[in-house]
Amino acid sequence: MADEDTIRHRARLVLRRLKKRYPKIGTALDYQTPWQLLVSTIISAQTTDENVNSVTPQLFKRWPDAAALAGARMADVEKVIFSTGFYRQKSKSIVTMSADLMERYGGMVPEDLDELVTLRGVGRKTASVVLAEAWGKPAIAVDTHVKRLAHRLGLTDHTDPTRIEFDLRELYDRRQWSGVSMRYIQFGRDVCHARKPICYECPLNDVCPYPDKTPPPG
Numbered sequence: 001m002a003d004e005d006t007i008r009h010r011a012r013l014v015l016r017r018l019k020k021r022y023p024k025i026g027t028a029l030d031y032q033t034p035w036q037l038l039v040s041t042i043i044s045a046q047t048t049d050e051n052v053n054s055v056t057p058q059l060f061k062r063w064p065d066a067a068a069l070a071g072a073r074m075a076d077v078e079k080v081i082f083s084t085g086f087y088r089q090k091s092k093s094i095v096t097m098s099a100d101l102m103e104r105y106g107g108m109v110p111e112d113l114d115e116l117v118t119l120r121g122v123g124r125k126t127a128s129v130v131l132a133e134a135w136g137k138p139a140i141a142v143d144t145h146v147k148r149l150a151h152r153l154g155l156t157d158h159t160d161p162t163r164i165e166f167d168l169r170e171l172y173d174r175r176q177w178s179g180v181s182m183r184y185i186q187f188g189r190d191v192c193h194a195r196k197p198i199c200y201e202c203p204l205n206d207v208c209p210y211p212d213k214t215p216p217p218g
């Protein structure tokens with residue numbers, strides 16, 4: 001890896017350019033309350049945000065809060081979120097998380113990472129999404145896109161998401177944390193694809209250590 005100053009400089013340039021490209025960005029998941037975002041984020045595993053948004057109106061109409069979902073029949077929930085895949089596991093996660101939330105927090109979603117991750121079915125990535133998006137708190141969620149970008153841009157040499165999160169935390173000012181993930185994610189979807197990144201049209205091309213991953217067509 002390059003020296004620390006170079007990496008820090010690169011990280012700053014990356015975020016500056018991504019901010020220019022995506023001046024305003026937030027999760028594409030539809031939600032009204034932090035609890036709804038928590039539920040939607042759990043359901044979003046291994047599927048698209050569009051798929052999640054196609055089932056949550058019905059889900060939240062029937063079970064509008066943690067108290068309601070905590071008392072839901074698993075089979076009923078499974079039917080509603082069936083089309084998002086892994087519906088058994090996801091139903092179990094959102095119902096048990098809601099029950100846990102009722103039992104320990106009176107149905108209120110905590111605004112603290114260490115507390116959020118103690119909820120059943122809530123991992124660090126989900127907790128960070130909710131903190132940054134619903135509560136506007138400093139947090140960096142590391143998903144597959146963030147992981148790929150951080151690697152390609154030489155901002156980390158770790159593979160473990162938590163260690164990548166801590167590397168990114170070190171590179172950015174705390175006030176910037178909540179603006180990192182969604183921009184990295186969107187850029188990963190739009191340009192720096194897993195298989196064929198569009199390097200020849202990439203606005204990070206001059207700072208990326210792998211500017212020629214995909215040659216221009218023709």
Ligand code: SF4
Pocket residue numbers: 152153191192193197198199200202203204205208209210211212213214
């Ligand atoms: S130059 Fe290619 S590998 Fe580097 S960030 Fe851009 S698209 Fe990704």
